[in-house]
Structures are given as C-alpha cells and as structure tokens.
Amino acid sequence: MALNNIYNDILMEHNTHPDHKHKLSNASDCQTAINPQCESDAILVKKGINPSCGDEIVLEINVEDGIIKDVAFDGQGCAVSQASTDIMADLVIGKTIDEAIEFTDLFIKMVRGEETDEDKLEELDEALALKDIAHMPARVKCAVLAWHTLNQMLTDKQKN
Amino acid sequence: MALNNIYNDILMEHNTHPDHKHKLSNASDCQTAINPQCESDAILVKKGINPSCGDEIVLEINVEDGIIKDVAFDGQGCAVSQASTDIMADLVIGKTIDEAIEFTDLFIKMVRGEETDEDKLEELDEALALKDIAHMPARVKCAVLAWHTLNQMLTDKQKN
Amino acid sequence: MNLYKNYFPIMRHNKSLAYLDNAATTQKPDMVIDAVAEYYKQENANPLRGLYELSQKATDAYENARKKIAKFINAQKEQEIIYTRNASESLNIVAFSLSDLVLQADDEILISIMEHHSNMIPWQQAAKRHHAKLVYLYPNEDGIITTDELTNKLSTKTKILSLTHVSNVLGAEQNIKELAAIAHANKTIVSVDGAQAIPHIKIDVQKLDCDFYSFSGHKMYAPMGIGVLYGKQEYLEKMPPFLTGGEMIDYVDEQTATYAELPYKFEAGTQNVGGAVGLSAAIDFMESVGYDTIIERETALGKLAGDELSKLPYVTIYGSKNPALHHGVIAFNIEGVHPHDVASLMDSGDVAIRGGHHCAQPLMRYLKCNFCCRASMAFYNDNEDIHQLIERVKYIRSYFHGA
Amino acid sequence: MNLYKNYFPIMRHNKSLAYLDNAATTQKPDMVIDAVAEYYKQENANPLRGLYELSQKATDAYENARKKIAKFINAQKEQEIIYTRNASESLNIVAFSLSDLVLQADDEILISIMEHHSNMIPWQQAAKRHHAKLVYLYPNEDGIITTDELTNKLSTKTKILSLTHVSNVLGAEQNIKELAAIAHANKTIVSVDGAQAIPHIKIDVQKLDCDFYSFSGHKMYAPMGIGVLYGKQEYLEKMPPFLTGGEMIDYVDEQTATYAELPYKFEAGTQNVGGAVGLSAAIDFMESVGYDTIIERETALGKLAGDELSKLPYVTIYGSKNPALHHGVIAFNIEGVHPHDVASLMDSGDVAIRGGHHCAQPLMRYLKCNFCCRASMAFYNDNEDIHQLIERVKYIRSYFHGA
Numbered sequence A, B: 001m002a003l004n005n006i007y008n009d010i011l012m013e014h015n016t017h018p019d020h021k022h023k024l025s026n027a028s029d030c031q032t033a034i035n036p037q038c039e040s041d042a043i044l045v046k047k048g049i050n051p052s053c054g055d056e057i058v059l060e061i062n063v064e065d066g067i068i069k070d071v072a073f074d075g076q077g078c079a080v081s082q083a084s085t086d087i088m089a090d091l092v093i094g095k096t097i098d099e100a101i102e103f104t105d106l107f108i109k110m111v112r113g114e115e116t117d118e119d120k121l122e123e124l125d126e127a128l129a130l131k132d133i134a135h136m137p138a139r140v141k142c143a144v145l146a147w148h149t150l151n152q153m154l155t156d157k158q159k160n
Numbered sequence C, D: 001m002n003l004y005k006n007y008f009p010i011m012r013h014n015k016s017l018a019y020l021d022n023a024a025t026t027q028k029p030d031m032v033i034d035a036v037a038e039y040y041k042q043e044n045a046n047p048l049r050g051l052y053e054l055s056q057k058a059t060d061a062y063e064n065a066r067k068k069i070a071k072f073i074n075a076q077k078e079q080e081i082i083y084t085r086n087a088s089e090s091l092n093i094v095a096f097s098l099s100d101l102v103l104q105a106d107d108e109i110l111i112s113i114m115e116h117h118s119n120m121i122p123w124q125q126a127a128k129r130h131h132a133k134l135v136y137l138y139p140n141e142d143g144i145i146t147t148d149e150l151t152n153k154l155s156t157k158t159k160i161l162s163l164t165h166v167s168n169v170l171g172a173e174q175n176i177k178e179l180a181a182i183a184h185a186n187k188t189i190v191s192v193d194g195a196q197a198i199p200h201i202k203i204d205v206q207k208l209d210c211d212f213y214s215f216s217g218h219k220m221y222a223p224m225g226i227g228v229l230y231g232k233q234e235y236l237e238k239m240p241p242f243l244t245g246g247e248m249i250d251y252v253d254e255q256t257a258t259y260a261e262l263p264y265k266f267e268a269g270t271q272n273v274g275g276a277v278g279l280s281a282a283i284d285f286m287e288s289v290g291y292d293t294i295i296e297r298e299t300a301l302g303k304l305a306g307d308e309l310s311k312l313p314y315v316t317i318y319g320s321k322n323p324a325l326h327h328g329v330i331a332f333n334i335e336g337v338h339p340h341d342v343a344s345l346m347d348s349g350d351v352a353i354r355g356g357h358h359c360a361q362p363l364m365r366y367l368k369c370n371f372c373c374r375a376s377m378a379f380y381n382d383n384e385d386i387h388q389l390i391e392r393v394k395y396i397r398s399y400f401h402g403a
Ligand SMILES: Cc1ncc(COP(=O)(O)O)c(C=O)c1O
Pocket: C246, C268, C269, C270, C271, D023, D024, D086, D087, D088, D089, D116, D118, D119, D164, D166, D167, D168, D193, D195, D196, D216, D218, D359
C-alpha cells in the first residue's frame, strides 16, 4: 500500500496543471524524433520512451551559456511520468548543466532506493514527493523517464 | 521391493542354463537383420530390440504345417530378457501358430498388469514366474521383448 | 470470506484483498501446495529410467498425472499429452516443429489480431524462417471471428490456423469447433491457444476437433513451471523434435540420433515431476468444485461487474456488451486516468487488477486504446470483491477529476 | 541416521534407504520444500508487470533469487542469469541461439565424447542446420581432456567449444580455466555444462572465464522445473532470442517485434517463480552446509566406495583410479551380471543406484561397456550407505555366480 502517498497533492497538482507542457520550438515534427532541423543553437529536443508501459515524452530544453533557460515537454503517459517531468522542469530551470546532471543522478538514486540520506535529498525540493515510488519498482520507470532523458541530453551536450 | 521375487529359481535357472540359446539356421548374417536369404521355408528369423535398455535378441523359429517345431535365440541382454526368452521357447514349441499368438497376448497382458485372473494365467506355466514384473514397469520391456517379437513374426506369417 | 476462498491460504492471509488478476495467474489451493510438498517428501526421484522403487514412484506420479490430464481434456491417448513449462512454450513448439513439417515458401499462416504475444511472435518468426506469410483475422464488435472472416482469409496456401480459444483481453470465446471444421475442409491444420479457456470452460479436444491445444497450469490453480501441449498423434509423430537431449532419444552415435516414441520425443531433460503432480492435484480440485459451479459463479460475477461498470458514464468497457460472454475478463478504461495510475490506486485500496497492454499490443491498437485496465475473476471471487472494485473505480475517478 | 540426512524428509521416511542416485537428482531438504510452499501461501502472483503488492512481492522473490544465483556463481551482473527449466534447456538455448549468431557453413563445433546427450544432440542439430562440422575430443585414461588434445583439435574454423565440467559417468573434472584460455586464444567461444559440477564444486564463472555455464536446480537440492543459463552479457545481447512471446518483448506489431532487455529477452511466458524461490533456498541450504563440508564428505565417501569396490576382483570401475577425482560418481560393472539386473537387485536391498547408458551412449561405446552401474553420492550419504552398497554387490555376484 506504499503507493498511496505517491498520489499526493504535489503530484496531483503537477499532473492536473503542468506548467511546462508546451513547446519551445515550432517545427511540428520535433515531436516524433530527435530532429536536428528543429534544434536551434539553443534548443535541444529528445524523445524518451518507456517501452514496458508506453509512456512517451518529448523533452525540449533551451541552454544558453551553460545555463538551462527553459524546459518544456509534450507526450502522453501516466500521472507519475507527467508530474515527474513537470517537477523536474521546475527544479532545473536556471541551473547550470552540471547542477542539473547532479539533480538527475540524485533523483534516479532516490527512486531506486539507493540514496536515502534525507539531508542530501532535501535539494530535490518538490521532487521529494516521489520518494516512495522506490517501494513500487514497476512504477520507477515512469518516474525516471524524464530525468533519464534529460541526463542523456546534458551529458551528450557536454561531450560536444 | 516387489522385484525380489522376480529373480526366483525359475528365472535364474533359465538365465544360467538356457536350453534354446543356439542357432537353427547357419547363415551367420542372420544375426544382424531379417535376412530373407537365411530363411528357409520353415525357418523364420527376426531381431528384437529394446532401445531404452539395449537388450537385443535374434529369434529363430521353425514352423511346419502351422506347428512351431523349434525356437532358438541369440543376443545379449539382462537376466530378465534372457530367461523370459528361454521360458517362452519352452512354452510355444509344439503349439500351433494360433495357440502361440494367444500365449504371447496373454503374457504381455500379465506383465502389464492387465490380466490378473489366476485361472487364465495358469496356462502360461513357468512364465508365471515373471508375473511380478508388472510392479516394475521399467523392466516390463525386458520381459516382453521376445514375446513381442514372436507375436509379430507369427501374425506376419499368418497374413502371408 | 466465502467458502471457496477458504481453500486458498493466500486468501486466508489477505482477507481484505480483492484479487482480480486471475487471468495473469490464479492462486493455489492447499491441496495443490500440499500435493507438491508431499511428492518431494515421499516419492521424489528422477523418473522414467530408474530401476528402484522411488524412481518408480516418481514415474507413476508423472505418468498418472499425464493420464489424468488426457482424461480431463478428453484426449484419445495419453501419448498426445506433452509436458511443457507453460502455454508459451507449448505454442513455440507448435510454431517451430509443425512449421518445419508443413511450411513451404509462400505458404500462409492465419492467426487473429487478438492473439497473446505468445501465439503471435512465434508465428512471426516461423513465417520469417520459412518465407511464409502471416495473415490476420479480425474480430467483430463482440470480439468474435466469424465464419465469413475465416472463409475470406483462407486460401489454398493456408497451412496453419492458430487461434486463441478465449481472448485474455476481451474474454470472447471463439467457436473453435465450427472454425476448425471450415479450416480442416481447406486442409488447414488447427492449433488452439487454450490458456484463458481451460480455467473457465470444460475442454473436449475431440469435440473441438483441433489438432493442437496449449495451456498453462498456473492459470488453472496449479503451480508455475508446468504446462501442456496436446497434439494429435498423427502430427506429433511426424514433427521433428524441438529441444533435444536427456530422455528424448533412443540411439545416439557421434553424428546422429534417433528419437524416442511419443510423448518422450518432445520432453528433453529431467522433467518437472513436482509440477505434474501439482497440475494433477489442480485438476482434482477443479473437478471437485465442478465446471458447473465455476461457470455459474464466474458468469454471475462478470455480470455484476459489467452491469455496475456500465452505469458509470466515464468508464469504457471493451468487447461484448453481454457480460456473460466475457468469461470473467473485463477490460476497461476510466476516462482521463492512465491504466497504470488506476492499477496503482486500486492496489492502495487492496484491489489487484492489471493495467497495460496485456501482452496483446496489436489488439490494443486495433481497439484504439493502447492500454487498458483488466479485472479478471475466478470462481473464488465474490460480490464483495466486485463491490470493492466498483467503489475504487469511483474513488479514483473523483480523486483525479473531482466528484 | 546422520545429521545431514535428518534435513531431508524423504530420508526420515525411508531410514533403511541408501540413496545413491544423486547424479540423477538430489533429494530436497525441508527448507527448500517449505520455501516453495510459503511462496504460494504468501506472495504468489504473476511477476514483472504487476502493479499491485502481491505481484511486487512475486517480482522481488523472483529477482532476489536471480541476484543470489549471480552471487553464488560470481557472475558479474544479474542480467547474465537466465532462468530455464533445466540444464538441457540451457544447453539447447546456447546451441540454437549462439549457433545462429556465429556459425557459418564449414565451421567447427568441438565437444567431447563424454558429453551427456543434452550437450551433444543439440550440437548435432546445430551442425546440421548450419552445415558445420561436429568434432570430438577424447579423454585420457583418467577421463581428462588434455590441453594437447584440445590444441590438436582446435582449428581456425572452431567457433564453439562446449564441454562438460564434471562427467556424469566418470566423475572426472575438466580444467575449464586452462582449456578456456586456450580456446579463447583461438577466438573460440566456450560453453560449459555444469550440471554435475555445481552440486560438488564451488563455481566462479569469472575465474573459469567460460562464456556460458548451464546447470539444473534439481541436482543441487532445488525442486524440478528450474535451471540456469549463465552467459556473458556481450554474447547474450547479440544472440537472437529463443522462445518468444510473453514478457520477452518490447514492441509488437503485426509482422515484427522488438525484444526486451536482458535477462527477459530469453524468458518467454510466465516464469516459474516458485522454482526460483526453491533454487534460492537450495543455495542458502548449500551455503549453510558449506562447500568445504560437502567436498570433504563426498571425497571420503567416494574413497571408501572406490577402495571397497576395488577389492572385488569381479568389479570393473571406469575412470580414474583415484577415487578423489570422481566427485562422488562411481561407474562400475559386476562381471557376468547385466547392470539392469544389478540395479533391480540393489533395489530389493534398499540401495538406489542407476544402471544403463546414463544418457552418454557414445561414451559408453568408447569405454566398450555399453551399459554400466552408477553409484553417485551427495554429502548427506554416509559410510553405512556405502557398506550397504558393497554388501549388496557381493550378494548379487554370489546370487548369480555362486559364492
Ligand atoms: C553432465 C550432465 N549434463 C546435463 C544433464 C541434463 O540435466 P537435466 O536433465 O536436468 O536437463 C545431466 C543430468 O542428467 C548431466 O549429468
């Protein structure tokens, strides 16, 4: 019954009223794949898929001078993946690439139950609301989808 | 422990001193297959194999005027199959084809536990000594090998 | 707690649980669990070639279970019963070995869009291996493959028809007898996936006149790890073996081997005797309850659930409008709530259902829903379980969308 | 009755039984039987995709068992542990899927004449399918494949070496580490049949550096119906799946499918969670006894049996003269008495041994005996069991040939 408290006010609020569910770029085909044509210098696009449950999100980020200026997403999925994405956007906007990568690492560790130190987890702010998902491994994939996708985008970006 | 009484005096005697373990025909290649060349009008040869345990016997019978004049066998195998073959030879020599077929049917039913009527089984004479093999299905194949082979030879003969 | 639940230790230990995922796997009654334990305590040994008493007992346990299964589905001969791990393996054996026997390039295999992945991907593979074509049947609104649909899709090239008896999503039962007759008239061999049928309907393979019938023990109160492939002797005898090694051979030399007779030809390696004993006990259990009771209870429960869910305007039910035609399986969606969220929130209300694609992705796309919730009943469920489900549906909807 | 036998209900129920057919299957301790029963009483459900508590418990049970197995054989990653039904199935998967990946026409597969049929016939089949050649290694007098023998038989065409770790007839242990190094230097992939090794020797797949390792649960105190294929990730990832359907796919459309990640790619259909739980408990049991104790006891028993049998002039023992090199397996013949008669008459003296070809016909022919008796020990056996065996050998000989 551990999941009861996953569907808490924070998650429900982000699910019902996601602030970041919109588009940054204009090209409509950005939705279906990583399409270099719709990446401006600043805007990166990546699709994340959870094959086992069908959640799909398209994440767009606007990075300028190593700072994440804006994040937006589109796609369908369960409340956990939708809310988790919106919460993530709130958290990383205004952060440096390095800081954002750290957040994603920390979040992924938290929901996998690998990091339980309350003090460290404090940093995650509202994302802490998803902590108990660690007790429901079948849903962990929903929660990490956006974070995983962002992590890949940013580490790829750093390499180039 | 039902098998204890299988290795009774009758079986041990036929195993140690088989009266019919010799050859009727002369052609040595009669041992390896049903070879029409070594079948005289009277002598029929057939090989019986129990693949699961490797028992092999070559059965030779001499049939004249519908009467089984003589039976002989060769081959290797366990005491059960060797003794069973020798006992069978004793039983069917001098009998008509029909009678012999009946004996083989009855014997096969007995060792499969399908016929238990003592009065009927009386006819089988010494072969009754193998009755308890019904409790050890893994050995039933050893006991029926010769009987099964003879049955096939005789029914084939009747058809021609 | 109803009397039937009382046979199941897991129900006694979870009194508030409404277990409605029986199509995934059923729970196990005491007599099945105990039969398996007793086997290991009293008569365990490697069966078949053992020449000592325990091995004989293990062989008897194994072969008596086979006889019971043959009788249960009215197979003509016990050699037609092949033990497998589960329905998936049974279906794979047919798709491998039967294809090897009968498929030529350009031949056609006919299956339905409703198939579980286990009766679909093996045929995709077989089609690829043999350069054959995989052709699909589509159901009507009630989830039924009509005789017209079959007749239209059958061609002189159709060598194999493989069809589910009862769909694991729609609960729809196909008229196998009728379809098999049409297929046979076309010289098409008929394989049936009975995984969702045998827990709910009395199976008579001779009456159905199918050539193969596959099912899993674990969906009919037996332990996991044991399944059955029934096949007509004439085909099993001609088919090449699938797995090799162990007890399934007669003679072996360095480069070749000859194979044992049926059913052993298809049973490689040490078999799961404990599983066979468990399946045998499960059959005893089902027979002591009786298919009449099973059908009566499951139909009533399906009707209750269907009627109640139909009253909720925000709920979509897939498949026939007649709950009696669902064999206890109800697939549905709550508008505006993802099935994964539904299933998780069901769990927090002690209701166990499944949410997802139910290993039937092409069907889900055909139904245009991608994902759905599925409540599936067994005869041991009761009205309270259904009420618990319905209450929870209402709660979840209002939790997401207000009262 | 010794303390170890006391852990086994079947031994408590058969106090006079000398069970010496452990190479065929071992008996099961209480803790294994109970663990399986408890699983079905407390946490049974279909694992993996369930979104409710019981399914989560079943998933945990299933995956924790996998972790335990990985640790037990020191696999680098738990994804390298594939559940199968038994060693035979594991070996078939390698022979099918690895062959599909690497074999070209005229390539060579190398196995030994000592292989169990389960590590022989699948390769005969693979060779046929791919028009490859099956080449044999022959052992020395001690049943050992020497490095010379391997070097002589390896060629640039040798793609796969599949070898038994411990022979089920001779008990001889191959030096896999050394042989694998030679094979790898030749770019030959190494698969090991560990069915007779893991009950007796601590296995470390990284130290052995084999690419595949197969074994059965039922020969190491676990229930029937569960086995393991260990494979290095780099190969498992590239190999095509074997059985298809069920949980082993990601996406499916009408004509194609993409497969799930490891280990699920090779686990089609509902898995045997009860079996996995049983195997996990069996590992706990073996670890609580400890390989040190196991080896010490089995070596002592093997030495006693070997020494005593050697004293009898009418007994031929196959394999090494050193009983310590037999891992508790002693194959022998009594002059003038067919092994089937020996086994039956052993049974009437409450001694359970096996007589026959032991699923190793080519080896039997190589040994020029066709059939033999085999006594095989586990650590729970004791000196009384061996004395009972020896007494019975003497009795049988005199029964057939006089005193
Ligand atoms: C060396 C060896 N390999 C493989 C096997 C096959 O094991 P299973 O019958 O459990 O598949 C056995 C057991 O008989 C064996 O002894």
